[in-house]
Amino acid sequence: xxxxxxxxxxxxxxxxxxxxxxxxxxxxxxxxxxxxxxxxxxxxxxxxxxxxxxxxxxxxxxxxxxxxxxxxxxxxxxxxxxxxxxxxxxxxxxxxxxxxxxxxxxxxxxxxxxxxxxxxxxxxxxxxxxxxxxxxxxxxxxxxxxxxxxxxxxxxxxxxxxxxxxxxxxxxxxxxxxxxxxxxxxxxxxxxxxxxxxxxxxxxxxxxxxxxxxxxxxxxxxxxxxxxxxxxxxxxxxxxxxxxxxxxxxxxxxxxxxxxxxxxxxxxxxxxxxxxxxxxxxxxxxxxxxxxxxxxxxxxxxxxxxxxxxxxxxxxxxxxxxxxxxxxxxxxxxxxxxxxxxxxxxxxxxxxxxxxxxxxxxxxxxxxxxxxxxxxxxxxxxxxxxxxxxxxxxxxxxxxxxxxxxxxxxxxxxxxxxxxxxxxxxxxxxxxxxxxxxxxxxxxxxxxxxxxxxxxxxxxxxxxxxxxxxx
Amino acid sequence: xxxxxxxxxxxxxxxxxxxxxxxxxxxxxxxxxxxxxxxxxxxxxxxxxxxxxxxxxxxxxxxxxxxxxxxxxxxxxxxxxxxxxxxxxxxxxxxxxxxxxxxxxxxxxxxxxxxxxxxxxxxxxxxxxxxxxxxxxxxxxxxxxxxxxxxxxxxxxxxxxxxxxxxxxxxxxxxxxxxxxxxxxxxxxxxxxxxxxxxxxxxxxxxxxxxxxxxxxxxxxxxxxxxxxxxxxxxxxxxxxxxxxxxxxxxxxxxxxxxxxxxxxxxxxxxxxxxxxxxxxxxxxxxxxxxxxxxxxxxxxxxxxxxxxxxxxxxxxxxxxxxxxxxxxxxxxxxxxxxxxxxxxxxxxxxxxxxxxxxxxxxxxxxxxxxxxxxxxxxxxxxxxxxxxxxxxxxxxxxxxxxxxxxxxxxxxxxxxxxxxxxxxxxxxxxxxxxxxxxxxxxxxxxxxxxxxxxxxxxxxxxxxxxxxxx
Numbered sequence: 058x059x060x061x062x063x064x065x066x067x068x069x070x071x072x073x074x075x076x077x078x079x080x081x082x083x084x085x086x087x088x089x090x091x092x093x094x095x096x097x098x099x100x101x102x103x104x105x106x107x108x109x110x111x112x113x114x115x116x117x118x119x120x121x122x123x124x125x126x127x128x129x130x131x132x133x134x135x136x137x138x139x140x141x142x143x144x145x146x147x148x149x150x151x152x153x154x155x156x157x158x159x160x161x162x163x164x165x166x167x168x169x170x171x172x173x174x175x176x177x178x179x180x181x182x183x184x185x186x187x188x189x190x191x192x193x194x195x196x197x198x199x200x201x202x203x204x205x206x207x208x209x210x211x212x213x214x215x216x217x218x219x220x221x222x223x224x225x226x227x228x229x230x231x232x233x234x235x236x237x238x239x240x241x242x243x244x245x246x247x248x249x250x251x252x253x254x255x256x257x258x259x260x261x262x263x264x265x266x267x268x269x270x271x272x273x274x275x276x277x278x279x280x281x282x283x284x285x286x287x288x289x290x291x292x293x294x295x296x297x298x299x300x301x302x303x304x305x306x307x308x309x310x311x312x313x314x315x316x317x318x319x320x321x322x323x324x325x326x327x328x329x330x331x332x333x334x335x336x337x338x339x340x341x342x343x344x345x346x347x348x349x350x351x352x353x354x355x356x357x358x359x360x361x362x363x364x365x366x367x368x369x370x371x372x373x374x375x376x377x378x379x380x381x382x383x384x385x386x387x388x389x390x391x392x393x394x395x396x397x398x399x400x401x402x403x404x405x406x407x408x409x410x411x412x413x414x415x416x417x418x419x420x421x422x423x424x425x426x427x428x429x430x431x432x433x434x435x436x437x438x439x440x441x442x443x444x445x446x447x448x449x450x451x452x453x454x455x456x457x458x459x460x461x462x463x464x465x466x467x468x469x470x471x472x473x474x475x476x477x478x479x480x481x482x483x484x485x486x487x488x489x490x491x492x493x494x495x496x497x498x499x500x501x502x503x504x505x506x507x508x509x510x511x512x513x514x515x516x517x518x519x520x521x522x523x524x525x526x527x528x
Numbered sequence: 529x530x531x532x533x534x535x536x537x538x539x540x541x542x543x544x545x546x547x548x549x550x551x552x553x554x555x556x557x558x559x560x561x562x563x564x565x566x567x568x569x570x571x572x573x574x575x576x577x578x579x580x581x582x583x584x585x586x587x588x589x590x591x592x593x594x595x596x597x598x599x600x601x602x603x604x605x606x607x608x609x610x611x612x613x614x615x616x617x618x619x620x621x622x623x624x625x626x627x628x629x630x631x632x633x634x635x636x637x638x639x640x641x642x643x644x645x646x647x648x649x650x651x652x653x654x655x656x657x658x659x660x661x662x663x664x665x666x667x668x669x670x671x672x673x674x675x676x677x678x679x680x681x682x683x684x685x686x687x688x689x690x691x692x693x694x695x696x697x698x699x700x701x702x703x704x705x706x707x708x709x710x711x712x713x714x715x716x717x718x719x720x721x722x723x724x725x726x727x728x729x730x731x732x733x734x735x736x737x738x739x740x741x742x743x744x745x746x747x748x749x750x751x752x753x754x755x756x757x758x759x760x761x762x763x764x765x766x767x768x769x770x771x772x773x774x775x776x777x778x779x780x781x782x783x784x785x786x787x788x789x790x791x792x793x794x795x796x797x798x799x800x801x802x803x804x805x806x807x808x809x810x811x812x813x814x815x816x817x818x819x820x821x822x823x824x825x826x827x828x829x830x831x832x833x834x835x836x837x838x839x840x841x842x843x844x845x846x847x848x849x850x851x852x853x854x855x856x857x858x859x860x861x862x863x864x865x866x867x868x869x870x871x872x873x874x875x876x877x878x879x880x881x882x883x884x885x886x887x888x889x890x891x892x893x894x895x896x897x898x899x900x901x902x903x904x905x906x907x908x909x910x911x912x913x914x915x916x917x918x919x920x921x922x923x924x925x926x927x928x929x930x931x932x933x934x935x936x937x938x939x940x941x942x943x944x945x946x947x948x949x950x951x952x953x954x955x956x957x958x959x960x961x962x963x964x965x966x967x968x969x970x971x972x973x974x975x976x977x978x979x980x981x982x983x984x985x986x987x988x989x990x991x992x993x994x995x996x997x998x999x
Binding site: 163165167220224233237247259260352413 | 716882883954958977
């Protein structure tokens, strides 16, 4: 794009959203040009902040006509490069940061309507202020936005009970590439009038349109909650504990997080969390359950753990006796990524398999990773209840970080091969973005991939919506 | 289509699925040519029964090349004409009745894989045999098939707890118009590798492809269940009871069915069910809850009803003391349609609004329907917990049935107008089919409709998949 075209484009964008909301000087939006882990860096023609859905629509229509790529960006916490522009400097970042309205919280319908730029924490708080629960919860919740959560179909720590983001969306408002607006902010629990357009936008990572607002399901705010930290001998025992918990507590099990001893040890060693259990165990589980029925709930929760102890499924268990202790348990779980940073380079995999296959995956992948890079330390943890494991591999002690990280793709190949043999997914919750685009093209069922490409081509024929991502 | 073309087509189809599985003599498949309520009758070139996914693919590829319309049909229980061919006699019925395998029941992954022709009751039984619950439940479950349930995104009586069929599907195998097969029978709870192709097929009523198999979520088989029949003064009170039940029992509330006095009275009067309560009430609620935690569950359930009685929300309540009594309660609910048949003509609406708007809808629609047709008797019942009401209107006593039914469309217009003002849906769970196709075209958000049409055009460019349905 030459200088004349660039300034004409900037002027046109300023005409739509106002001069103050079109930033062109890179230092003013430097943070938006880099992915949080530094894996991707981009340039941009402008950082554009529309304030209304109509402005988003006008920006899209202009960019579509001018063939300017639009990279939607919320909290910039994505882990696959989906929110980062390329290096051409010809794309714009369309920031949702001014789309901040919580348009409605309706506790009768158990629905709230949030604009894309509302942070997840703000959405949770709005629900709570109406004595309702919006259950989506993940580490980045203070920064990540609802628009990003929806665009990436975010997962997190409560999927076992409440599902992924897609399961929480009852309706959507989205701007198509050509500026048409899909008005689908339904509060309905049941609506069989045609194809499921909403689910198509959820998880499409901005490649089909810009999500500007969504209606989200709310739930009763649980009256009782119980949390335990448990030591187990193996992933197989952890799975058996999950079976006992599901059998005895059913849908009340809201989180079931598996933590390897290595992940536990480094987190404690770096002083990021207290050790919840006195002894050492090969694996740990953080289990949480919640219920509307407070009477007898603690007994039921304790009873499930006692049964597991009695059957030799569990080696040791601590039930949180206070809110402080609960937070301490969660702090350990949530500090693992930071502990990993302190241990040097880490090669990451966000994978899922059928829940029953998690032990087989962990055994095979650990052997393979250790054989591939002798001395490498597997740091596995994640959402066993959903079959989703963050299978991260820390560099050998004292090894050269850059040299270790240079083997990222090759290590991925080893681990993803095992995932594929088990019928699993190489992106359980983080999405495809730019990081896994080629992997998707290489490994996805051909007819499914063809359907995706046909949909992309018909909805965004000029390819302006988040170009180079997903497909 | 001339006689030569017809016999060539039949010969080609026989070559694919075998001579015995291509019926061309209408008396042999007369039942498949008429919709269950007799609203639609069609003709067909042939009734084709492929036995494998590969045969379905070959049939589709042939029909696509020959421009022969394919009408997929499962149990033929649909209520909107989606499964009935047109009168040209040039379309084929593609029956799923030989796709009967339950390929796998995996209690560790909590997933089962069923082919399209498995009946819902068979699927439920297969889950139960592994001590799991497949929660989808609806009146036609003995006859309707999983393929039909998925294609229409069936609802039923447990949506409040477990969601619609779409929420229960983790993966799909489907044949596209040109014979390509989407292999997506995932057992994964989390998989963010691209667009949600599966959800697109769920609810597309056979217009995008033929669903040949699906993977379905299973749940723990509840250990405790409680059912009550309740008399209330008004829909507002029923809604207040729902609030109390959700607050005290949360996700344990698995059904919440509203029944008007008229629906209750005619069902008892025709001897189809016993009266669960001694006195008369303007409205009734059938509420059911279930839980893994048996201890204290009956107390919690009884406590919720007691609180509602105490607060004046409920006028009377009977808790089922035996399995027999539970079945008797459900028999009343499920016999309403039959009772309506015995009361003469009935004009039906399958609508939904936000849960909190149900009373406003019922009040306005009842007034409007009675004003539109003096003497008409509103027979409202349905799934209050999902905001889904079957707002049926029985003819005035002694009126001419045909003359009353001739006003079907006009009555629909009145009722759907109220639904539209409340932001509701004119097809909550039955789908669009042929019955509501024009209504969809007239009332759906234009951009959403355009997206649907673009998807249809790109996936089925020759328009052979269930022509004339939905769009």
